[in-house]
Amino acid sequence: MSKIALFPGSFDPFTNGHLNIVERATKIFDQVIIGIFTNTNKTALFSLEEKLELTKEATKHLENVTIVAQEAGLTVTIAQKMGANFLIRGLRSIKDYEYERDIAFMNQHLNQEVETVFLLADNAHSSLSSSVIKEIAQFSGDVAPFLPPIINQAMKEKMKSRDE
Ligand code: ADP
Numbered sequence: 001m002s003k004i005a006l007f008p009g010s011f012d013p014f015t016n017g018h019l020n021i022v023e024r025a026t027k028i029f030d031q032v033i034i035g036i037f038t039n040t041n042k043t044a045l046f047s048l049e050e051k052l053e054l055t056k057e058a059t060k061h062l063e064n065v066t067i068v069a070q071e072a073g074l075t076v077t078i079a080q081k082m083g084a085n086f087l088i089r090g091l092r093s094i095k096d097y098e099y100e101r102d103i104a105f106m107n108q109h110l111n112q113e114v115e116t117v118f119l120l121a122d123n124a125h126s127s128l129s130s131s132v133i134k135e136i137a138q139f140s141g142d143v144a145p146f147l148p149p150i151i152n153q154a155m156k157e158k159m160k161s162r163d164e
Pocket residue numbers: 008009010011012015016017018021039088089090091092096120121122125126127128129130
């Protein structure tokens with residue numbers, strides 16, 4: 001049976017930290033699906049459509065990656081609908097661990113067929129988050145080192161269109 005994993009998140013925007021997790025996951029799983037979902041607790045800068053296109057572009061060098069974007073639903077239900085029996089999440093810190101552990105236990109309770117697999121953020125990306133990127137970009141700080149080039153470009157355009 002092929003191993004299909006869903007990597008769910010809001011990816012607003014998709015950073016080099018996310019990309020690193022995806023690249024490593026492609027070596028473990030046969031197929032990796034990046035699931036871009038609206039996070040009801042966060043205000044999004046990019047629309048689902050924009051994120052879909054940008055993330056597609058940023059991962060086009062990876063053969064076994066597909067991307068879906070949709071309004072949030074129960075992650076395990078979405079995973080099962082897509083034939084994924086693994087969920088991937090990234091861990092940057094103790095704070096992530098505590099938050100992610102609660103979600104993983106809940107998901108396990110909801111569906112025992114779907115296993116959560118955690119990948120440790122690599123050192124270079126362990127302080128990187130989409131929210132920090134948005135904060136820096138808002139004040140015209142340089143976020144290029146933290147984003148795939150196509151996403152950095154889109155970020156610049158987004159900030160420009162906001163200022164106009
Ligand atoms: P969510 O709103 O679901 O937390 P995010 O887009 O913020 O969505 O994150 C999606 C996943 O990517 C989460 O598991 C998060 O811990 C992980 N992640 C975020 N930033 C990084 C990073 N810099 N390195 C590794 N994993 C990360």
